[in-house]
Amino acid sequence: MSERFGGSFTQQEPIPEAGIEAALAVLRHGRLHRYNTQGDEIAEAAALEEEFAGFTGARYCLGVASGGYAMGCALRAVGVQPGDPVLTNAFTLAPVPGAIAALGGRPVFVEITDDLVLDFDDLAAKAAASGARVLLLSHMRGHSCDMEALMALCTRLGLTVIEDCAHTMGAEWNGVASGRHGLVGCYSTQTYKHMNSGEGGLLVTDDAVMAAKMILLSGSYMLYTRHRAAPAPEVFRDLRLDIPNVSGRMDNLRAAILRPQVALLAERRARWSALYQAMEAGLAATPGLRLIARPVQERHVGSSFQFALPGWEPARIGMLLSRCIARGVELKWFGVEEPVAFTSRYPHWRYAGEQHCPNTDRILAELTDMRLPLTFSVADAALIARIIREEVLITAQAGVVETALAPEIE
Numbered sequence: 001m002s003e004r005f006g007g008s009f010t011q012q013e014p015i016p017e018a019g020i021e022a023a024l025a026v027l028r029h030g031r032l033h034r035y036n037t038q039g040d041e042i043a044e045a046a047a048l049e050e051e052f053a054g055f056t057g058a059r060y061c062l063g064v065a066s067g068g069y070a071m072g073c074a075l076r077a078v079g080v081q082p083g084d085p086v087l088t089n090a091f092t093l094a095p096v097p098g099a100i101a102a103l104g105g106r107p108v109f110v111e112i113t114d115d116l117v118l119d120f121d122d123l124a125a126k127a128a129a130s131g132a133r134v135l136l137l138s139h140m141r142g143h144s145c146d147m148e149a150l151m152a153l154c155t156r157l158g159l160t161v162i163e164d165c166a167h168t169m170g171a172e173w174n175g176v177a178s179g180r181h182g183l184v185g186c187y188s189t190q191t192y193k194h195m196n197s198g199e200g201g202l203l204v205t206d207d208a209v210m211a212a213k214m215i216l217l218s219g220s221y222m223l224y225t226r227h228r229a230a231p232a233p234e235v236f237r238d239l240r241l242d243i244p245n246v247s248g249r250m251d252n253l254r255a256a257i258l259r260p261q262v263a264l265l266a267e268r269r270a271r272w273s274a275l276y277q278a279m280e281a282g283l284a285a286t287p288g289l290r291l292i293a294r295p296v297q298e299r300h301v302g303s304s305f306q307f308a309l310p311g312w313e314p315a316r317i318g319m320l321l322s323r324c325i326a327r328g329v330e331l332k333w334f335g336v337e338e339p340v341a342f343t344s345r346y347p348h349w350r351y352a353g354e355q356h357c358p359n360t361d362r363i364l365a366e367l368t369d370m371r372l373p374l375t376f377s378v379a380d381a382a383l384i385a386r387i388i389r390e391e392v393l394i395t396a397q398a399g400v401v402e403t404a405l406a407p408e409i410e
């Protein structure tokens, strides 16, 4: 009898009791709008910003409506104009090029390496060819490039770096919190990320003018003095009549849900690491399967797991996915022709114009992806790895594989 996994790959943990209590308190008093405070009350949104600034070590923090809004807000504040090229990873998720397109900007895709991080040679080439001034760097699936080397290169190339940390909230590079190398760090608190408020986003920066612009952009209605992780009122005075209000505020209900989760990020990272390591250990030295190298400088949050199947034809990968799903293991594949749920590739973003990243195409055609929710135990991860290992061995040895379609999973 072969083993089967019975867990759900999309089931997150419940909201901590403290978050539920705080949310009920907000619902009971009814002041959900962040600027609706009584007397010297500190709004949940303002308190969250202070706490997340403290967690990342940033001077300033702003809560917003989503991760996508956070990136768009940072790009607008840095001065991206309609028609401007903006560099970004060819391997990322749809809201990243979407945030560029929302401003009328032009996403310019940069190749990735076999380790799934930005290719520096291609970055330099595309920066020169496009004339871009901004890099929206995506730490896709928690894989960070060498951040010191990247920042040195971007300084040389005259590129401002905005970081998409949707998958690296709580991670570190050489002891520095992810999101703290570039000018602005952007985070998402959407359900599948490292803190869950359904939807939501956070921005951090040390730059006072950027912080003031982003607060004004987010829709602060001249109530910016109610922010706490914010620059002094003088900084806003010169800006406030020139910055449009593009409403995308964080509300007190979501902030209340999130505040207790900030304190849990370090513990969650440790639990995610244990799941990730169980997967790595279970799949190590599997013939036909390549694990993704993790640099020692990185302290990552293993909320998802990727491995490559070098040289496998699409039908064989489809067969593996079907065999795994039959045993309860939901693997996704970045090589699918048509976008399926969250798994998308840059050719699927047709509005960005036709672009060619042959290395990325080759890497994604062999790359699988899996969520690792914290509702899984280490024993679950070990079981999943055993199932994948067995099925990889069988599928790799199968003769000619007829067209096997990848199963559709969320």
Ligand SMILES: *Cc1c(COP(=O)(O)O)cnc(C)c1O
Pocket (backbone or CB within 6 Å): 066, 067, 068, 069, 092, 093, 095, 096, 138, 139, 140, 141, 164, 166, 167, 188, 189, 190, 200, 201
């Ligand atoms: C989820 C995600 C975002 C932000 O998404 P929202 O749904 O807008 O919060 C940004 N980048 C990546 C890579 C993501 O996965």
